[in-house]
């Protein structure tokens with residue numbers, strides 16, 4: 251019971267916000283229309299039920315006039331029923347797409363707000379495969395919630411209407427056993443109730459493992475898809491390393507989880523279907539068995555018996571709602587669990603972002619200052635400490651240190667996406683920062699948009715883009731600005747790094763952080779790019795991470811991460827006299 255309450259509370263938490271959002275009037279209006287149509291459909295089924303009585307009596311009495319009248323009456327009812335069904339589906343789908351659009355935008359907003367998506371990945375929150383949650387689960391949630399909600403409404407209203415009819419029919423055709431009337435008021439209603447209650451309990455008993463199995467199935471499918479995408483994205487590496495057999499084994503093993511779990515679903519579904527199919531077949535003859543004694547004792551006409559069978563069928567259908575909807579319910583519950591986990595993961599990421607261990611505070615003066623900073627890994631192991639380390643405006647600083655010391659993590663903390671640790675990073679309010687990694691990201695699409703990312707495609711003129719391309723040594727690309735492509739795949743890493751510098755030149759941030767951003771270039775090209783940065787971005791503070799000693803010449807200041815205890819400490823290194831070819835004054 252508490253499980254049902256919990257599930258309904260979760261469903262409400264996920265579903266309700268749409269109906270009080272900006273689109274609420276449209277959403278409520280469409281929902282109301284769908285509900286009203288459903289009620290009208292139930293009303294029609296009551297009329298159809300009465301029609302049974304009159305129609306079959308006319309047949310029994312061979313009354314041609316009543317027969318033809320009833321055929322015409324049936325056609326009118328059927329025409330109205332068809333129109334209602336058509337519009338019910340149409341309006342239902344209209345509501346589905348509006349609701350889903352709203353939910354998708356909300357989830358995209360939460361997931362891609364600040365660095366929530368990164369935080370969720372960092373801590374491995376219970377939100378594997380967000381793509382599946384946003385794309386597939388929202389669609390399933392909206393569709394299944396409406397199907398189940400409307401189905402339940404239909405079941406309740408049908409039950410109420412037909413219980414009354416069945417009660418009346420029980421009086422018309424009293425239970426007749428062994429030549430005697432057995433006066434049980436509403437015995438047809440009780441018969442239907444007992445029959446459905448037994449069926450529901452057995453269905454739940456057989457089908458309950460399906461909830462968990464469906465949940466797992468979705469996860470295995472998503473894992474398999476994710477690994478296929480990774481293999482596609484890393485095709486070159488896999489081909490160069492001749493990693494195909496390893497990939498094939500890995501993918502086959504992922505798929506074996508999909509197949510094994512599916513086999514379990516199949517065997518469970520087989521048992522469930524065997525039961526539900528027998529149950530629904532039995533329910534066709536069950537009412538005749540109940541009424542037959544009264545019919546053969548001439549206590550009731552053929553029409554009465556047919557009406558009873560039809561009413562019994564309706565009561566039976568509505569009471570068996572849970573049985574027929576069991577698979578949908580199981581799937582719906584898994585979808586609920588996944589969306590709930592996703593919403594919680596977004597909330598968790600937002601809470602961590604709002605209460606980070608590492609505070610970013612506005613710097614009173616210019617520059618960036620690391621105060622009593624202790625960065626840790628997500629699990630709490632110490633990584634870097636730095637206290638009173640200040641990077642002055644316009645300064646060019648090179649940070650060196652052993653691999654894995656935490657240099658990139660320091661950049662992440664300065665960018666505000668690494669919350670683990672303590673202390674603070676003072677940085678001017680509204681400062682513009684740009685991080686250039688070793689492997690810059692270019693969205694798939696037009697080259698122009700890939701270069702100016704994350705700005706809009708038209709934020710810079712073609713002349714500006716062409717100019718920086720020429721300066722970074724890629725003049726040929728200026729001819730291809732309109733071309734669509736997967737630039738991370740087609741351009742060499744060196745070209746990608748040049749494009750990264752081009753992006754920095756266009757955006758001209760106040761603070762530019764280069765994390766081995768020129769490491770794939772030869773030393774003369776790297777030197778040329780650093781000189782270009784110095785010339786074109788005179789007001790920009792530059793902090794670089796690099797392993798090459800030749801980089802020192804382009805920075806006024808060297809900082810080093812050296813091991814102290816379990817972690818590393820950031821401190822200045824006395825700079826050896828370097829030839830004046832560097833940025834400062836070259």
Ligand SMILES: Nc1ncnc2c1ncn2[C@@H]1O[C@H](COP(=O)(O)OP(=O)(O)OP(=O)(O)O)[C@@H](O)[C@H]1O
Nearest residue numbers: 372627628633651652653654655656657658659660
């Ligand atoms: N999300 C994470 N979860 C756990 N450990 C992490 C995570 N991200 C980074 N690390 C670990 O933190 C340490 C520092 O990583 P970081 O990338 O900052 O090193 P780095 O000094 O930039 O190394 P390199 O010079 O090789 O690029 C590494 O040991 C890395 O394995």
